[in-house]
Amino acid sequence: MAGLAFHSEASDSDRGSTPTPPLLVFGSPTSTTPTTPTATPRAPPHPNAHPRNDPSHPSHALYHPSSSTPLEAGAWHPDCFRCDHDGCGTLLEHVEFDGKDGEVFCMVHYEERFAATCFQCKTPIADQEYLTISDESLLPSVPTRTYHALHFFCASCGDPFVDPKSLAKGREGTLAAPYMVHDGYAYCRACDVRLYAAKCKGCRKGIGGDYLDVLDGMWHPECFGCGDCKRPLDGQYLLKDDKALCVSCYELRIKNEAF
Numbered sequence: 472m473a474g475l476a477f478h479s480e481a482s483d484s485d486r487g488s489t490p491t492p493p494l495l496v497f498g499s500p501t502s503t504t505p506t507t508p509t510a511t512p513r514a515p516p517h518p519n520a521h522p523r524n525d526p527s528h529p530s531h532a533l534y535h536p537s538s539s540t541p542l543e544a545g546a547w548h549p550d551c552f553r554c555d556h557d558g559c560g561t562l563l564e565h566v567e568f569d570g571k572d573g574e575v576f577c578m579v580h581y582e583e584r585f586a587a588t589c590f591q592c593k594t595p596i597a598d599q600e601y602l603t604i605s606d607e608s609l610l611p612s613v614p615t616r617t618y619h620a621l622h623f624f625c626a627s628c629g630d631p632f633v634d635p636k637s638l639a640k641g642r643e644g645t646l647a648a649p650y651m652v653h654d655g656y657a658y659c660r661a662c663d664v665r666l667y668a669a670k671c672k673g674c675r676k677g678i679g680g681d682y683l684d685v686l687d688g689m690w691h692p693e694c695f696g697c698g699d700c701k702r703p704l705d706g707q708y709l710l711k712d713d714k715a716l717c718v719s720c721y722e723l724r725i726k727n728e729a730f
Contacts, residue, residue, distance in 0.1 A: 490649035490660070491606060556580035591622040600638060600645065610655025626656035627666060686715060699724075 554561040554568070554577040561577045569581040576584065578597070586595035590613075602618040609616070620638060621631040634646040650657040653667055660679070668677035672688030673695060683690040696703050698714030709721040716724065 490651055554580055556584075587617040589619045589622050590616040591618055600633075602633070602647070606652070608652045608655065609657060612655075623657070625650070625659040625662050627658055627662035630659055632657070632659065 549562070549564045552563045552575070553559075554563060555574040556576055559577060559580055563575065563577060567578045568575055569578065570576065571581070571585060582595040582597050586597060587601070588594065589596050589601075596617060596619055598619060600620045602616075602620060602623050604616045604618065604623065605614060606616075607614065620633045621635060623633070624631040632648045632650055634648070637646040648659060650659060651663040651667075652658075653663070658666065664677040664679035666677070668679055669682075669689050670676065671678055671682070671691045671694050672686070673690050676691075678689055678691060681692060683692055683695050685695065692705065693703055695715070697708070697717040697720050698711075699716055699720040702717060704715060704717060708715040708717065710716070711721055711724055
């Protein structure tokens with residue numbers, strides 16, 4: 472009569488990787504916060520030449536945005552306060568904008584130039600929540616990746632590692648599940664077990680939890696059953712004709728053989 476020994480889950484090193492939780496970062500991936508400008512009243516007309524043509528006029532530089540006038544100067548004609556991106560020129564008086572190195576841009580072109588780029592979709596990240604991942608086991612290997620929160624997903628089932636419903640709950644409520652890496656690709660826990668874990672000798676499905684190591688194989692505890700009545704063998708068993716049998720079925724076989 473043999474006793475059953477339960478084993479904890481197979482170590483992650485047996486499947487080639489350790490679960491890694493992606494880092495969810497809150498805040499804009501740009502260095503500054505988008506700003507909405509406030510229009511100021513126009514100054515009274517200057518008695519001399521038009522400021523556009525009078526270099527001595529205090530507002531002359533505002534008609535020439537390319538003259539390296541710093542954004543911090545703070546005084547613009549509304550018609551002159553435009554996005555500096557080539558071919559844009561959007562009026563910024565009533566829209567969000569941001570500036571860098573003395574230039575000012577609408578948010579579309581500011582993010583296009585300066586925001587982090589999503590590794591998956593290759594577009595700028597303007598969201599307040601995004602993922603930063605430093606894992607060179609992922610291919611292609613790079614020191615750091617950034618993703619839109621829902622654009623880092625399982626290579627098999629396609630589910631994102633961040634729970635979409637949790638994003639609305641803010642920093643404390645957002646959930647980012649760990650992932651496993653195989654051949655350079657990230658897999659969720661369920662797909663890792665389904666595709667790469669040791670298989671149960673009974674049901675042939677992956678083993679992701681406790682298991683039994685018996686009869687030259689690994690078994691889910693619920694799959695290791697009596698060879699005759701099929702009830703789970705959760706204690707002791709006896710072998711008969713290379714089959715594991717419960718005590719009742721073993722005794723029944725012995726009685727039948729005696730006649």
